Amino acid sequence: MLNFNYSIPTKVYFGENQINKLGRLIKKQGSRVLLTYGGGSIKRNGIYDKIVEILNSQEISFFELGGIEPNPRLTSVKEGVRICRENNIDFILAIGGGSIIDCSKIIAAGYHYEGEPWDFFVGKARITNALPIGTILTISATGSEMNGNAVISNLETEEKLAVSNEILKPKFSILDPMYTTTVPANQTIAGTVDIMSHVFEQYFSLTKEAFLQDRLAEAVLKTCIKYGPIVVKEPENYEARANLMWASSIALNGLLTYGKITDWATHGMEHELSAIYDITHGIGLGILTSHWMSYVLDESTVDKFAEYGVNVWNIDIKEDKLAMAKKAIAKTKEFFAALGIPATLHEVGINDERLEEMAQKAAGNRGLGSFKKLQKEDILKIYKAAL
Amino acid sequence: MLNFNYSIPTKVYFGENQINKLGRLIKKQGSRVLLTYGGGSIKRNGIYDKIVEILNSQEISFFELGGIEPNPRLTSVKEGVRICRENNIDFILAIGGGSIIDCSKIIAAGYHYEGEPWDFFVGKARITNALPIGTILTISATGSEMNGNAVISNLETEEKLAVSNEILKPKFSILDPMYTTTVPANQTIAGTVDIMSHVFEQYFSLTKEAFLQDRLAEAVLKTCIKYGPIVVKEPENYEARANLMWASSIALNGLLTYGKITDWATHGMEHELSAIYDITHGIGLGILTSHWMSYVLDESTVDKFAEYGVNVWNIDIKEDKLAMAKKAIAKTKEFFAALGIPATLHEVGINDERLEEMAQKAAGNRGLGSFKKLQKEDILKIYKAAL
Numbered sequence: 001m002l003n004f005n006y007s008i009p010t011k012v013y014f015g016e017n018q019i020n021k022l023g024r025l026i027k028k029q030g031s032r033v034l035l036t037y038g039g040g041s042i043k044r045n046g047i048y049d050k051i052v053e054i055l056n057s058q059e060i061s062f063f064e065l066g067g068i069e070p071n072p073r074l075t076s077v078k079e080g081v082r083i084c085r086e087n088n089i090d091f092i093l094a095i096g097g098g099s100i101i102d103c104s105k106i107i108a109a110g111y112h113y114e115g116e117p118w119d120f121f122v123g124k125a126r127i128t129n130a131l132p133i134g135t136i137l138t139i140s141a142t143g144s145e146m147n148g149n150a151v152i153s154n155l156e157t158e159e160k161l162a163v164s165n166e167i168l169k170p171k172f173s174i175l176d177p178m179y180t181t182t183v184p185a186n187q188t189i190a191g192t193v194d195i196m197s198h199v200f201e202q203y204f205s206l207t208k209e210a211f212l213q214d215r216l217a218e219a220v221l222k223t224c225i226k227y228g229p230i231v232v233k234e235p236e237n238y239e240a241r242a243n244l245m246w247a248s249s250i251a252l253n254g255l256l257t258y259g260k261i262t263d264w265a266t267h268g269m270e271h272e273l274s275a276i277y278d279i280t281h282g283i284g285l286g287i288l289t290s291h292w293m294s295y296v297l298d299e300s301t302v303d304k305f306a307e308y309g310v311n312v313w314n315i316d317i318k319e320d321k322l323a324m325a326k327k328a329i330a331k332t333k334e335f336f337a338a339l340g341i342p343a344t345l346h347e348v349g350i351n352d353e354r355l356e357e358m359a360q361k362a363a364g365n366r367g368l369g370s371f372k373k374l375q376k377e378d379i380l381k382i383y384k385a386a387l
Numbered sequence: 388m389l390n391f392n393y394s395i396p397t398k399v400y401f402g403e404n405q406i407n408k409l410g411r412l413i414k415k416q417g418s419r420v421l422l423t424y425g426g427g428s429i430k431r432n433g434i435y436d437k438i439v440e441i442l443n444s445q446e447i448s449f450f451e452l453g454g455i456e457p458n459p460r461l462t463s464v465k466e467g468v469r470i471c472r473e474n475n476i477d478f479i480l481a482i483g484g485g486s487i488i489d490c491s492k493i494i495a496a497g498y499h500y501e502g503e504p505w506d507f508f509v510g511k512a513r514i515t516n517a518l519p520i521g522t523i524l525t526i527s528a529t530g531s532e533m534n535g536n537a538v539i540s541n542l543e544t545e546e547k548l549a550v551s552n553e554i555l556k557p558k559f560s561i562l563d564p565m566y567t568t569t570v571p572a573n574q575t576i577a578g579t580v581d582i583m584s585h586v587f588e589q590y591f592s593l594t595k596e597a598f599l600q601d602r603l604a605e606a607v608l609k610t611c612i613k614y615g616p617i618v619v620k621e622p623e624n625y626e627a628r629a630n631l632m633w634a635s636s637i638a639l640n641g642l643l644t645y646g647k648i649t650d651w652a653t654h655g656m657e658h659e660l661s662a663i664y665d666i667t668h669g670i671g672l673g674i675l676t677s678h679w680m681s682y683v684l685d686e687s688t689v690d691k692f693a694e695y696g697v698n699v700w701n702i703d704i705k706e707d708k709l710a711m712a713k714k715a716i717a718k719t720k721e722f723f724a725a726l727g728i729p730a731t732l733h734e735v736g737i738n739d740e741r742l743e744e745m746a747q748k749a750a751g752n753r754g755l756g757s758f759k760k761l762q763k764e765d766i767l768k769i770y771k772a773a774l
Contacts, residue, residue, distance in 0.1 A: 002402065009396050014388075017390075074688065142446075215605070216603055239596040243597075246388070246599055246646070
């Protein structure tokens with residue numbers, strides 16, 4: 001097990017009606033609030049009205065930035081920074097999923113930085129200060145509600161890049177599973193795949209002696225496998241929504257990463273797809289995952305895939321390891337297909353036109369991933385297999 | 388899943404040589420430090436010297452309270468409060484296992500309270516303020532390094548009682564698995580049983596829909612089952628010590644409790660034993676656990692024990708549920724026996740003389756536990772079965 005520094009300071013208020021704590025929670029943090037949200041589903045399902053009612057009743061001043069995109073854009077970040085500066089905002093309340101939260105984190109950091117927020121993503125500047133943020137989660141997927149990560153898309157440069165910083169961790173997050181019962185099936189599915197992909201990126205690791213972390217990771221995977229299909233059929237199943245919501249936070253709050261080398265190759269490959277084609281992140285991950293698994297399966301990785309098969313998919317331990325590994329990968333693919341994830345990149349409008357360029361960008365100068373390091377040619381083969 | 392409020396603010400510095408961060412960590416918290424420790428093993432294995440060297444090199448003033456007992460006593464708490472007040476202490480550094488940390492927490496709270504610290508335990512006063520504390524963990528067992536719990540023994544009243552308070556959570560904990568390599572086998576074993584018992588108290592629950600939490604709990608149990616026997620044979624096995632150390636923290640930092648009704652009957656019964664006979668807590672738990680399991684096994688609990696058998700002990704799912712449950716309990720008992728836990732209360736010097744009195748105290752006015760509520764007569768039967 002590698003040395004690690006554990007810090008998960010976000011307070012989480014989990015369950016029905018936890019929104020009632022919102023006024024008290026905000027008052028600890030600030031008095032002039034920016035509300036951030038997306039396309040307006042929170043206006044249709046009543047969450048927005050409830051929040052406004054609470055803020056008004058507590059006499060908390062607030063301003064708004066709506067319309068933040070899935071794959072949130074640098075332009076939205078800049079708009080948010082402008083609003084914060086003009087109105088002396090001292091706290092940001094993100095209402096939505098990972099896109100809204102990620103965008104809010106960079107608005108929070110950008111507020112204290114004179115230059116372009118994109119500088120944080122290209123190594124030109126380091127985040128050293130940020131406005132405090134809180135979140136009200138409405139979709140189970142990215143885990144952004146409990147970590148310091150943010151991913152932003154720059155349409156001009158066709159880049160989608162990530163930063164991670166302790167300062168960006170939300171002060172509090174309200175996780176009410178009821179809020180996710182109105183999420184449409186396609187987004188619910190994409191979210192479940194995103195959670196599983198986060199676990200895979202940490203589970204398939206060169207670190208062999210983090211036994212506890214691996215068993216914790218399997219716990220999250222089993223939860224997604226159990227409840228993923230249930231929420232598609234029964235969107236209002238509270239037990240299923242609650243387990244998936246908590247799984248999304250646990251999957252990427254650090255717990256599964258501490259003490260391990262992690263991979264993140266599949267995410268790296270997917271970010272190139274959604275940077276250019278603006279596809280749903282979880283769908284891109286779902287298409288790529290089994291192809292990544294098949295590509296990196298070899299003598300050095302077969303034990304881990306076999307372990308995955310036995311512990312997660314209950315594959316018979318008597319078969320030879322390679323057969324077990326292949327069966328585990330096939331099970332993963334079947335599960336995603338049964339959820340309704342498209343099987344190919346073609347199905348989401350991606351052809352072979354820009355694969356080379358994306359493979360080059362994903363590989364960068366140093367290659368991608370660590371479980372098995374991928375160079376441009378490797379990535380290109382994975383993209384092509386997924387076409 | 389029940390509603391819950393998640394808060395695990397303790398920063399953990401895990402791994403070899405993390406002690407080198409100590410000076411910086413303390414300076415964030417205070418300038419006049421009380422070191423607390425136990426019987427002196429930290430003086431024999433060099434940890435004490437290293438800490439003193441760091442404090443001296445950073446010019447941090449410190450005072451000392453050594454000799455804190457296993458099953459830490461109210462008298463030690465009072466002595467600690469006296470030292471803190473006389474020397475204007477502003478930070479407590481606990482070096483040791485759960486006993487040292489628990490004692491330090493109540494010293495920290497007692498410092499700000501005019502009355503008797505025992506008032507916190509008998510409902511006469513609430514903890515509302517405490518000095519900040521940090522810990523350097525030297526034995527994997529209680530999880531006190533990441534939570535707000537403290538258990539103190541009052542020899543005068545022959546009581547061993549617990550409190551839990553957010554304010555008592557350590558600011559930081561240094562977890563270096565190397566520090567546990569010199570822990571003797573009997574204490575290592577008791578620690579492993581303590582970790583497993585913490586999991587059982589949360590796992591065997593009336594809450595049936597906290598699927599994720601149950602799988603996380605099984606992850607911790609599997610870790611103890613894998614590495615418990617290894618550390619007995621190979622005390623210096625870093626991988627095993629590291630996994631057990633992190634398991635001890637995860638087992639009782641809240642992660643397995645959030646969203647669930649928990650039981651704590653076995654702990655309640657054990658506290659009566661160690662309050663009077665001053666036995667090692669983990670040994671008492673090890674003796675009682677399988678008897679508690681057998682006693683509470685019935686139609687309403689059989690499913691959970693069967694699930695435990697399948698998921699933790701790989702018991703064949705084809706047998707009938709009662710047989711599976713009984714096998715799981717037998718496996719637990721065999722595992723503890725193989726670790727070297729005594730089989731009976733007689734072996735640790737407890738006879739039937741005061742069983743009635745202990746059963747009465749454990750049951751209190753409202754009975755004990757929740758998975759199956761135990762009254763005095765139930766507890767007495769469990770004690771007698773364990774004799």
